[in-house]
Amino acid sequence: MLNWLPWEGLWLALRPDFAALVLTRALLGSQSAGDALVQETLRSILDRSVAVNTSLSPRVALYKACHEVWSRRPHGGESGVSPTDHRLQKLGATSRVALLLTAMEGFSFAEASSILSVTLDEVEAQVVAAQREIDAQLATRVLIIEDEWVIALDLKTLVTELGHDVVGVAPTRTKALELARQGDFGLVLADIQLADGSSGIDAVTDILESFNVPVIFITAFPDRLLTGERPEPTYLITKPFLSENVKATIAQALFFHEARTEPTARIA
Numbered sequence: 001m002l003n004w005l006p007w008e009g010l011w012l013a014l015r016p017d018f019a020a021l022v023l024t025r026a027l028l029g030s031q032s033a034g035d036a037l038v039q040e041t042l043r044s045i046l047d048r049s050v051a052v053n054t055s056l057s058p059r060v061a062l063y064k065a066c067h068e069v070w071s072r073r074p075h076g077g078e079s080g081v082s083p084t085d086h087r088l089q090k091l092g093a094t095s096r097v098a099l100l101l102t103a104m105e106g107f108s109f110a111e112a113s114s115i116l117s118v119t120l121d122e123v124e125a126q127v128v129a130a131q132r133e134i135d136a137q138l139a140t141r142v143l144i145i146e147d148e149w150v151i152a153l154d155l156k157t158l159v160t161e162l163g164h165d166v167v168g169v170a171p172t173r174t175k176a177l178e179l180a181r182q183g184d185f186g187l188v189l190a191d192i193q194l195a196d197g198s199s200g201i202d203a204v205t206d207i208l209e210s211f212n213v214p215v216i217f218i219t220a221f222p223d224r225l226l227t228g229e230r231p232e233p234t235y236l237i238t239k240p241f242l243s244e245n246v247k248a249t250i251a252q253a254l255f256f257h258e259a260r261t262e263p264t265a266r267i268a
Contacts, residue, residue, distance in 0.1 A: 140186030
């Protein structure tokens with residue numbers, strides 16, 4: 001066992017902002033499923049049912065172990081599955097992981113090839129194929145909750161480049177609810193600290209009481225969300241962000257969201 005592993009394993013188990021939590025939540029589409037995979041990986045490392053490659057950096061080795069544990073699980077093949085599962089089967093699990101590792105977690109193609117145990121050319125092909133397929137499948141309207149207009153403009157540009165429309169940009173909770181009342185959107189991008197001191201978290205909570213849409217938090221204060229004291233976001237991006245990270249996370253959030261619904265209640 002690596003000398004750093006006992007301390008590292010304990011650190012990973014205790015810290016709520018372990019980066020792999022973000023990846024596995026995005027990979028599996030929910031907080032609970034992603035967190036369970038990380039816990040299973042840690043147990044497998046500690047009981048040595050998964051070997052840790054000592055020739056790799058600790059971060060790459062841990063992600064490789066996590067991928068090995070995940071790969072042992074059955075993927076696809078069920079009948080009567082949800083629209084999300086059909087999309088998963090169509091895209092291919094390895095291509096999706098390659099996209100998340102490179103675009104969302106910032107691994108190089110060489111590092112991703114080590115994690116996935118495939119060639120560099122295969123990783124490159126998988127990333128291109130995954131992004132093209134997801135972009136072709138999913139188009140929606142996006143509500144942006146962001147008080148910094150330079151960042152809001154960047155997000156609006158990224159969203160448009162992906163083929164989506166922007167409902168509007170809300171710098172405050174009040175404006176966010178005003179735009180939400182229009183009802184025609186399928187994704188929310190939200191900061192948590194807004195212009196008038198109001199909370200993007202509160203705005204999103206109000207919106208989700210009436211609308212079934214995925215939410216991506218984009219914030220400079222991730223610790224305010226990753227507290228372990230309440231349900232945590234499946235999709236979280238830390239500022240400053242990379243455009244590739246945002247694009248990949250948007251695609252993944254829409255990919256996993258099973259249904260866009262009309263409001264179940266009016267926003268007061």
